C-alpha cells in the first residue's frame with residue numbers, strides 16, 4: 001500500500017519561486033487530479049513526484065521513503081515525447097517491459113507488448129509502426145499501454161490528452177479510467193494534471209487546485225464516500241454542477257487577483 | 263531503371279550542361295588556356311588508355327581510405343559520446359579538440375612519416391586525422407544537444423547505462439552524427455590525395471599527382487573526373503544508408 005505524502009515542498013528554478021509550501025497526503029489507489037491555469041507549476045510538481053527534479057525544500061515521501069530519483073515505481077505519461085521516435089510502438093513498450101521484468105524472454109516481452117496494445121484497443125499492426133506514423137491519439141494509447149505494461153504502483157500523467165480533439169480525448173479518458181478501475185486490488189495511484197475542470201470532475205477521486213505562481217494549493221476536494229456521476233449523468237447532477245461552478249470561480253478569481261504575475 | 267533515371271533527369275541535364283559548357287570553353291572556342299584545360303577530345307581518350315590504371319588506383323586508394331575512415335568513424339563516435347555525455351570531460355577537453363582540429367592535416371605529413379613504420383600506415387594516419395576531428399566534434403555536439411526529455415524518459419524507465427547508450431543516446435544523436443560522418447567522408451577524400459603524395463605507387467590521388475608532374479593535364483582532368491564519380495557513387499550509397507537509419511526523422 002503506497003501512500004504519497006508531500007510535506008512543505010517548495011521549488012525554484014534559479015531564483016524564481018515556482019511552488020511554495022505544497023502539502024498533500026494521498027491514499028493508495030486514489031485518482032488525483034491536479035488542476036490549475038497553465039504556467040502555475042503543475043508540470044513542475046509532477047516532475048518532482050517523478051524524481052526528475054528535487055524539491056528546494058520539504059520532501060516527498062512514498063510510504064515514508066523519500067523520492068530520490070526517477071524510476072519504475074512511478075510511471076510517467078508525458079503530453080508528448082513519451083515514445084522514442086526511433087523505435088516502433090512495439091519496441092517502445094518492449095524496452096520498458098525489459099527493465100521492469102528482467103526475467104522475461106524476448107518472445108514473452110513481445111507477446112506481452114502485443115497484449116498491451118490490444119488492451120488499449122489498437123490493432124496489432126501498430127506494433128511495427130513508428131510513432132510518426134501514428135495519430136496523436138494512437139501515440140497516447142501506446143504511451144498508456146506502456147505505462148500500464150510496467151504496472152507501476154503510481155502513475156503520473158501530465159496533460160496526456162491536452163493535444164487531442166474532443167472525441168479522441170473522451171475515448172482516452174474512458175480508457176484510462178477503465179484500466180485504472182479494472183484493478184480492484186492494488187489499484188494504481190494516479191496523479192493526473194489537467195487544466196480542464198470537466199476532465200477533473202470526470203476522473204478524479206481527489207482534486208487539488210493550484211494557485212498562480214508561486215503556487216500553493218488553494219482548494220482541495222475529495223469524492224471519498226460520495227457517489228460520483230459519470231459522463232452522461234454529470235450534467236444533470238446538481239451537486240456536481242455546483243462543484244464545477246465553484247472550481248471555475250476559484251480558478252478565475254485566482255487568475256484575476258494575481259494577473260500581474262502573467 | 264527507367265524511373266531511377268527519370269527521378270534524376272535534373273541532375274543529368276545539369277551534368278550535360280556542364281560538359282557542353284566545358285567543351286565550348288575548350289575545344290570549340292579555346293577560351294581557357296589549352297595547355298591546362300584540355301578539351302574533351304583529349305580527356306575522353308585519356309580515360310580509355312588509362313582505364314586499367316585508374317581502376318588499379320581505385321582499389322589501392324580504397325585500401326587506404328576504408329581502414330582510415332572506419333577507424334576514424336569508430337573512434338570519433340565512441341570518444342565523442344563519452345566526452346559529450348560527461349560534462350566535466352567536455353569542459354576540459356573541448357579546447358584541445360578545437361586546437362587540434364584547426365591543424366591542417368597535410369602539415370602533419372612529415373610527423374606521420376617519421377612516426378609510422380611504413381608509408382602505408384602513415385598515409386592511413388593522415389586520412390584518419392582528416393576524418394577523425396569532424397566526426398569527434400560533431401558527435402560531442404550531437405550528444406550534448408540531445409533533447410533532455412529523451413534522457414528523462416529513459417530515467418523514468420530505469421534503462422541501464424549500456425542500453426541507454428545504444429538505444430537512446432546514439433539514435434537521438436544520430437542525425438547530427440551522420441551529418442558529421444558525411445563531412446568526414448568528403449574530408450577523407452581530400453586527404454587521400456595528400457596521403458598519396460608520398461610513398462604511394464598507385465592510387466587515385468597518386469595518379470593525379472604523378473601526371474601533373476609531367477604536365478599531362480588531359481590525364482589529370484580524367485583523374486579528377488574519375489575521383490568525382492567515385493565520390494558521388496560513395497555518397498549515394500552513404501545516403502541510402504542514412505535515409506534508412508533516419509527514417510524516423512523524415513517527414514512524409
Ligand SMILES: Nc1ncnc2c1ncn2[C@@H]1O[C@H](COP(=O)(O)OP(=O)(O)O)[C@@H](O)[C@H]1O
Pocket residue numbers: 013018036037038039040041042043044045213
Ligand atoms: N526549465 C525551466 N527553467 C525555468 N523556468 C521554468 C522551467 N520550466 C518551467 N518553468 C517556469 O515554471 C513555471 C511553471 O511551469 P509549469 O510547471 O510548466 O506550469 P504548468 O504545467 O502548470 O503549465 C512557469 O512560469 C515556467 O515559466
Ligand SMILES: [Mg+2]
Pocket residue numbers: 039042043044158159
Ligand atoms: Mg504543464
